[in-house]
Amino acid sequence: MKLNADSKILLNSGFEIPRLGLGVFQVVAGQYAKNLIMDAFKSGYRHIDTAKVYGNERTVGEAVRQCGIPREEIFVTTKLWNSDQGFDTSISAFNESLKQLGLDYIDLFLVHWPLEDVRVDSWKALETLYEGGSLRSIGVSNFMIDHLEELIEQSSIIPAVNQVELHPYNYQHRKDLVEFCQSIGTQVEAYAPLTRGQRLNDQKLVKKAEKYGKTPAQILIRWSLQKDFIVIPKSANIDRVEENLKVFDFSIESTDMDEIDHYNEDLIVCWNPAEVV
């Protein structure tokens, strides 16, 4: 599989998303974060994943605007927070995110969570915004098959992306969802791809990493890429940010991919959307 740091996936909007991005959940807004993000861009990252609820949109926007790289070369995702869901409030929240970021457009705006009763109205607001030009692609996050079926039935645009918790420790548990997304042309984006660090010392994984002369984190990221997922590992440490990008000079053999596919423990390290009706 030929993959490199510039590899992208075509979304159903016609725009491309870089396969590997930097997640900035729990990266505290401010000068340190701004420098970290600008250093990440220098290292080769071209994709950043934030959200209103992370409280760092302003910092992300400053880094994007001041890094010296043309705006159109950087892909920025942000998300609609739960307290803003509903039609009118989603429109206002999008405009507020755009203002916080200080950008002319957002590459990808996601409904952060399939909030009961209002998620379809929120989605319809995103469809309206999508027609407006300040938003290149729209998608969802934490949507399970039932939630996606409901959207498809009640609206007209298929989400470009579904961002969900995905790593080898829950892959079997999420396989039906992955296949469903692929069947409707929705790209799967893996969040918490490093299990928030919870399985980086798993001996099976450590041994695989030794075999390839890589770190456990690099094996998990490379696994995601070879599964055709978009992947957004987070680090607030520049050495680890750079380490996480060094995944394009090796590939995991298919027998090892099969083994890693079965590390499953139904592990959920974040919130569990399967509980939302």
Ligand SMILES: NC(=O)c1ccc[n+]([C@@H]2O[C@H](COP(=O)([O-])OP(=O)(O)OC[C@H]3O[C@@H](n4cnc5c(N)ncnc54)[C@H](OP(=O)(O)O)[C@@H]3O)[C@@H](O)[C@H]2O)c1
């Ligand atoms: N849509 C959603 O509901 C949702 C939910 C969760 C996450 N996300 C997105 O997905 C991104 C990633 O998920 P996540 O932040 O939850 O978890 P993650 O990327 O799986 O793990 C992050 C943790 O791993 C550590 N780490 C990073 N690189 C490492 C390396 N090379 N070696 C050892 N440890 C390493 C980080 O510590 P240091 O920072 O100290 O390096 C941090 O503690 C988030 O930042 C966010 O953008 C979305």
